[in-house]
Amino acid sequence: MAITASTLRGLAAALLIGATPALAQVSDDVVKVGVLTDMSGQWADMNGPGSLLAAEMAAADFGGTVLDKPIVIVGADHQHKADVGVGIARRWIENEQVDAIADVTNSAIALAVQQMTRDTNRIALFSSPGTTELTGAQCSPTGFQWVYDNYSNAIGPVKALIERGDDTFFIVTADFAFGHSLEEIATKAIEEGGGQVLGTIRHPFGANDLSAFLLPAQASGAKVVMLATAGRDMTTAIKQANEFGVTASGQVVTAPVMFISDVHSLGLETAQGISFIEGFYWDRDEETRAFAQRFFEVRGAMPTALQAGVYSAVAHYLKAIEAAGTDEAGAVAAKMRELPVEDFFAHNGRVREDGRMVHDMMLVQVKEPSESTAPWDYYNVLATVPGEEAFLPLDQSECPLVQ
Known part of the structure; x- marks a missing residue:
């Protein structure tokens, strides 16, 4: 019997449908988030080790895995030097399989990271930089600005x-x-x-x-x-x-x-x-106090809005991976815009087309x-x-x- 073009199309469709579960996958069998921040300089108290802790807390609260793959959090100090920050981001993406870069204190470094993550199809989760260019003229399909801006x-x-x-x-x-x-x-x-x-x-x-x-x-x-x-x-x-x-x-x-x-x-x-x-105050309600107390037990200080925002952004990113069934940046970014942001940091928050997470201040x-x-x-x-x-x-x- 001759195989017609329509038969071939039907077979191809069937194969695609049968292959759909395979899309529920994680690159390199791990979801890795890099917290790029000021670990030792003049902004270390409002970001720094506290931002790294917040990301670790978000991963732990998610259960330590997503799509049955481990979540790994790494951190580094950019020293407020653009060449250092860009070098770390490049190494993370090219050699260490980092899927998302979070926090990124310092607007100049953030703008460079925005470009790099756009070019390499990675996610950027900005909590600290204030420049509106990140969601303005230099916005990215995979870039998100979470806490505040100028x-x-x-x-x-x-x-x-x-x-x-x-x-x-x-x-x-x-x-x-x-x-x-x-x-x-x-x-x-x-x-x-x-x-x-x-x-x-x-x-x-x-x-x-x-x-x-x-x-x-x-x-x-x-x-x-x-x-x-x-x-x-x-x-x-x-x-x-x-x-x-x-x-x-x-x-x-x-x-x-x-x-x-x-x-x-x-x-x-x-x-x-x-x-x-x-954007956040630890003593606002029961949810904020509960998070802050856990944070304080480790850091000996109450969390800043930026540190709380790192938790919220990373948690939302992980939810989006779970919903998308993959850690591919484009699919995850779409889910991040689709899903509401509802946690101790933001109630009724939403992510706009430009990557700005809109929430009450x-x-x-x-x-x-x-x-x-x-x-x-x-x-x-x-x-x-x-x-x-x-x-x-x-x-x-x-x-x-x-x-």
Whole structure:
């Protein structure tokens, strides 16, 4: 009997259907996540070993396996050097079968990792970098930004300050990609809100003395001194602003990118009254307290939003692998966008086309020493900012993935 073309097509379809279970597979028989972060530098407290621990906790809570294959978590210190960070990421992908790279403190390194994971079909789970380019013009089908970005953390405080009459600003900026992005977004928000930027100045990363950058801000007469910086540079600036009488003179110091580790380092006496946007607070509810207590037992510190975000991103990634039946990045990325994000970090969270995980944020204010009743009792939560308001509207996105 002659075999017709239609018969061949039917046989091919049958073979494909029969082969479908084979798609439930894991490359190299292991799912490996690399946590690329600042393990020893000025951002190590808000990321670092705590981010690695959070990823390990997510893997353990998932049962240690996915699709019956082991989950392995590895970590490395990029030292805030782009060549070091890129070198580690390349080695992980080319030689060590790492399937996803998480955290990636430092926007410049994150943008390079975004390109590399896009080119090699790997997943990037960004919790720490603030640049909006990761979900903007340089977005990736396999890249995800989880906790915050410079838009979410700049817009809220700027609006609140202008509404109460603090409408002139001087911006002290970290001189690298993160700081430049934050300064640009804040400037636009200030001007659109009817405020005015009286001046800007940029400081080098890791400066021990920021007095030369604070004195022009003080002399400008601006009602608000905005610190478009983070980590130890930011806490140094706040301490020196107090020492030089910046706050005593009536100028408001605002630090859009501040975390609980920074408040702990400064102490309530110095940090009291500072308001900023936060993505996570350990004492928000029973779920956050339960996670935080487990984390604290190992680290001796409460988790930052960035560290909690690493847990959430890795956990969601593992759920997506399970749902997709494979660790192939394209299939997993599609499932990450499809599945809701529901955990202690985010309720009713969702991943947009551009890779931004949208979730509610909080406007918090650091308590006065007399208000704090226990260790790490640092925040008054002033308001919840709905995710749709906290992040850049999708119709304003420059991401080419957005239809």
